[in-house]
Amino acid sequence: MKIGIAGSKESNDCLVTVKESKTTNIIIDSIVAAFFYDQIKAVIEETLKELNIENVTVVVEDKGALDYTIKSRLVSAIKRMEKSV
Amino acid sequence: MAKIQDKILISRELKYQEMQFLKMSFKSVISVKANIPGENKQVNISYLLTNHFKKLIPLDMVLYSEYYDGYDGPYFLIGNNLEPKEVKMRLIAIEDHHELGRFIDLDVFDGNKMISRGKMRKCFVCERDAFFCIRENRHSLEEIQKIINDKVYNYFSRVTIEIVNDSIMHELNLHPKFGLVTPYSSGSHPDMNYELMVKAKDSILPFFKKMFSVGWSTEDPQTLFASIRKIGLNAEKEMNKVTDGVNAYKGLIFNLGILVTAYSYVLYNNVSIENVFQFIKKMTSELLMDYEKPDTSFGSKAYHLYGLTGARGEAYDGFPTVQKALDYLLDLSNESKLRTLVYLISASQDTVLLKRAGSIEDYRSVKQLFKNSLKNNLVDLEELNQLCIQKKLSFGGSADLLIMTLFLKKIGLKSNIHLQDHKQ
Numbered sequence: 001m002k003i004g005i006a007g008s009k010e011s012n013d014c015l016v017t018v019k020e021s022k023t024t025n026i027i028i029d030s031i032v033a034a035f036f037y038d039q040i041k042a043v044i045e046e047t048l049k050e051l052n053i054e055n056v057t058v059v060v061e062d063k064g065a066l067d068y069t070i071k072s073r074l075v076s077a078i079k080r081m082e083k084s085v
Numbered sequence: 086m087a088k089i090q091d092k093i094l095i096s097r098e099l100k101y102q103e104m105q106f107l108k109m110s111f112k113s114v115i116s117v118k119a120n121i122p123g124e125n126k127q128v129n130i131s132y133l134l135t136n137h138f139k140k141l142i143p144l145d146m147v148l149y150s151e152y153y154d155g156y157d158g159p160y161f162l163i164g165n166n167l168e169p170k171e172v173k174m175r176l177i178a179i180e181d182h183h184e185l186g187r188f189i190d191l192d193v194f195d196g197n198k199m200i201s202r203g204k205m206r207k208c209f210v211c212e213r214d215a216f217f218c219i220r221e222n223r224h225s226l227e228e229i230q231k232i233i234n235d236k237v238y239n240y241f242s243r244v245t246i247e248i249v250n251d252s253i254m255h256e257l258n259l260h261p262k263f264g265l266v267t268p269y270s271s272g273s274h275p276d277m278n279y280e281l282m283v284k285a286k287d288s289i290l291p292f293f294k295k296m297f298s299v300g301w302s303t304e305d306p307q308t309l310f311a312s313i314r315k316i317g318l319n320a321e322k323e324m325n326k327v328t329d330g331v332n333a334y335k336g337l338i339f340n341l342g343i344l345v346t347a348y349s350y351v352l353y354n355n356v357s358i359e360n361v362f363q364f365i366k367k368m369t370s371e372l373l374m375d376y377e378k379p380d381t382s383f384g385s386k387a388y389h390l391y392g393l394t395g396a397r398g399e400a401y402d403g404f405p406t407v408q409k410a411l412d413y414l415l416d417l418s419n420e421s422k423l424r425t426l427v428y429l430i431s432a433s434q435d436t437v438l439l440k441r442a443g444s445i446e447d448y449r450s451v452k453q454l455f456k457n458s459l460k461n462n463l464v465d466l467e468e469l470n471q472l473c474i475q476k477k478l479s480f481g482g483s484a485d486l487l488i489m490t491l492f493l494k495k496i497g498l499k500s501n502i503h504l505q506d507h508k509q
Contacts, residue, residue: 008101009199011120011190012219013094015101031205032216063199064216072094 004081007065007073014065016073018081021057024048030062043067047074056081089124089156096157103162104194107149111164113172114194115146118160121188122209122219122229126158130188130237132355135159138189140497141179146172169195177202184240188233209233241352242297245496249293249345252491253286253337256484259422261466263430264473265484273441273477276331285324285333292320296342300349309368313346336396336437337485343369343400344489348496358498362403372401387436391445395436396482406433410490411500417491426480426487427463431455435482442478451478 003019014030026044028037044058056078060070087095100116107114117139119131139150139161149164165172176191183189187209193200205214209232210224218224257266257279264273271278296313303309320338325331347365351358387393399406406429413425431452442448454472458465473480 006098007094008097009194010097010101010116010192011199013097013101032220035217036220064219066220068090069094072091 002081002084004077004079004084006076006080007069009061009063012064012066012069014060014062014070014073016061016070016077017059018056018074018077020081021055024054025057027057027059028062029060031064032062039067040070043070044074047071051075051078053078092156093124093126096155099155100153100157100160100162103153105196107162107164108194108196111149112166112195113146113164113169115142115163115165115172115176116160116190116192116194117142117163118190118192119158119188120190121158121233123226126156127154129353129355130233131158133237133241133352134185134189135161136355137185138179138183138191139163141183142191143175146175169193169200173200173202185237188237238298238301241349242294242301245297245345245348246290246294248492248495249341250286250290252488252495253334255417255422255491256488257282257286259419259426259487261470262426262484263470263480264478265480270474273474273479277333281328281331282333284327285331288323288327289320289334289338292316292323292338293342293345296346297349300346301353303350306350306364306368309346309350310343310371313342317342334485336482337488340396340400340404340485341489341492344404344492358496361498362405362408365400366403369400372397383440384436387439391439393434393436393439395434396485398434399486404486404489407486407489407493410486411493411498414490414494414500417494422487422491423466424459424463425490426483427455427459429483429486429490430480431459433483433486435480437479437482442476 001020003017005015005017007013007015009015026041028040028044030036030040033040040060040062044060048054048056048058058074058077060074062070065073104114104116117135119126119134121128121131121134135158142163146165146167147163148166151162153160153162173193176193180186180189180191187206205216207213208215208218208224209229211218213223258268260267260269262270262272266272266274266277266279266282268279295316299309299312299316303312317338320342321335324334324338343365344361347361347368348358350356350368351361351364356364384395384397387395394401409432410425410429413421413428415421438451439445439448442451451473454469458469472478
């Protein structure tokens with residue numbers, strides 16, 4: 001199965017794991033989920049749309065990352081997934 | 086070219102991979118890293134904080150330690166085989182109790198995650214949880230940076246002046262002291278006493294603080310000396326006011342002023358303190374030019390007649406006698422301090438002593454007495470003390486150098502020579 005991981009579990013960062021699946025799922029575990037879950041989810045959805053990616057499971061373990069970081073980590077994880085065998 | 090934000094992210098990911106790698110060998114992996122917002126993480130304050138807090142990590146936690154530097158700023162990774170949760174608890178105590186703890190991240194990685202402190206940390210600026218302020222971009226970068234810079238400066242400035250005060254008091258409280266003022270004796274100085282010295286000390290402390298500030302904020306080291314010279318003259322004026330013109334610490338203002346300024350500069354600019362003497366040489370490179378000017382002072386006469394460069398020469402050479410004196414100051418016991426003072430008297434050039442001794446021959450023979458005493462393990466201390474008071478000798482210059490040696494010891498400078506021959 002194709003899988004890609006990017007990021008870290010440091011403060012102000014997030015660890016993003018992307019793998020192929022039958023449908024698109026977004027799982028978010030964030031220390032600020034109670035307040036920013038929707039915002040984080042929107043960033044992920046927008047990025048997937050931009051890159052034309054469907055049918056992946058995205059797991060975000062967020063330690064307070066900003067949108068720019070989340071997007072950047074997701075893009076790297078997808079690139080790594082596509083290169084994986 | 087990747088954007089700086091991306092470079093930071095790459096650097097941070099590499100760090101995370103390095104931690105996972107280290108986790109294969111250690112139960113806990115600690116990361117020591119400054120918490121500095123903004124795109125430039127490689128600023129002076131980051132290095133200062135990282136180095137400062139690395140030294141505060143208890144030694145039982147440091148089985149392995151490695152230093153790294155990159156776009157995400159400098160950091161240490163430290164490995165040990167203690168329980169990660171216990172390690173984190175102890176590190177939280179450091180973060181929470183240190184005045185600058187908010188600006189450092191002491192993270193513990195247990196192989197799967199960074200151990201959480203349970204509660205979110207507060208924002209630098211307001212009382213909210215930090216992550217909310219960051220996400221909502223509530224404070225400007227300038228505002229946050231100013232708060233960090235001010236707090237870091239205030240901390241190091243205050244601690245340094247406390248060390249200055251401590252060092253002066255350690256010297257002043259030493260007894261007996263060959264004619265120097267102590268709590269029990271005015272020695273060879275009928276115009277001085279203990280209370281006067283304390284008053285004089287208090288009057289000059291704020292000027293050392295000003296000099297610290299100059300060292301911290303000056304970029305061009307060539308201009309440092311001229312700036313602090315003015316501050317030094319004002320310190321003298323203030324001292325003369327409270328002592329009615331008695332010169333209690335004029336030499337100290339000069340010597341210790343140079344040292345405090347140089348220390349501040351190397352501290353802020355992330356130069357190791359072992360290089361402070363090299364830096365002082367650079368800073369004072371034009372000092373001996375003073376002797377080229379027409380000058381009728383005794384110091385100038387001593388230079389032209391006997392080649393004695395006195396306090397100026399000691400500074401110009403980067404305080405070599407003080408550096409050697411560190412070898413004698415094994416601890417802060419009375420015995421160590423006395424031995425250090427005896428060494429300083431025997432080895433330093435002191436134009437005030439020359440003046441009081443009357444002739445260069447007498448000056449040299451006094452120095453020889455102290456040299457002998459050092460060799461004989463200070464057996465004749467009381468005798469020497471009586472002689473100095475009787476002859477009204479004064480070793481103010483050496484007392485200043487002792488204060489500087491104490492200062493260096495307290496800021497953590499170690500002697501690099503083992504003294505075999507004096508331990509017999």
